Amino acid sequence: MPELPEVEIVTRALSRKLKGRSILEHRVHHPGVLLHDPHAGLGGPLRRFERGERHGKYMVLKFSSEQRLVVHLRMTGAFYFRDSDTPLQPHTHVEFQLDTGEWLAYRDPRRFGRIWWLSPNSSTNPLADLGPDALRLSQPEWVARISERSRMMKPLLLDQAVIAGLGNIYVDELLHRSRIHPQRAADSIPAARLGEMWSACRELLRLAIRNGGSSIRSFVDTDGILGNYQNFHLVYAREGEPCTTCGTLIKRIVVAQRGTWICPRCQRRR
């Protein structure tokens, strides 16, 4: 499932492959996945791709015609490129034809993902409620956003309005690295430890990006290449395996309705 590192991988791949390209036409195979601003209508053509940006788990593809595509892959969204004579992959919902004749296709078996086609005068902004990106906020900002909340650490870190980009995998990995129990109240953790956690978070996310992200179930980049970082997970989906720090068996619990993996010895509740 794509979280910050995986979205970063896809953003980089699309930025590279779309550079300077224009989109001539698009096809919708399944309505509801591609959303247009109801007030701005369908914007003009997507002329000359300039760059892709990432905010949390959102990707923004910017064109010089001032149109932009905002993408959230959710669980199973993925892009691939195809020639007009190669068949569609199953669950392809939207396609964009480039000026090279090639098609940029979006597939998403579970159809949770969304693509917003926005123009400068669009009133909708899917990014409006996002907190700062997990790799772009300062250490003091990180500490400030977490420290005075009474919520449990895990749901707090998963909340995209607090910090954008972390999902179930990287929250579990981060809490383990920081030796913090997912159900601990945020305001019970000393600021110094939260400061260390900021560093651990940056290190974790950068390492995951360097390894192509985590391919759990279905994540692939735009060339169908699997990430590698799932092989380095220390707790996520590793129930019954020994903790690499202390050898205690990893335990699966449920926190905020999410499967959660911890080392019961390294991550004490209090």
Next chain:
DNA sequence: AGCTCTTCCTGAAAGC
């Protein structure tokens, strides 16, 4: 404010 539950969806895995 923050918790829990529900909805959206399909494919993989578990259960029988």
Next chain:
DNA sequence: TGCTTTCAGGAAGAGC
């Protein structure tokens, strides 16, 4: 073996 049920989860919304 093959059918049926459960589970996975990001985000939004409801209800408390």
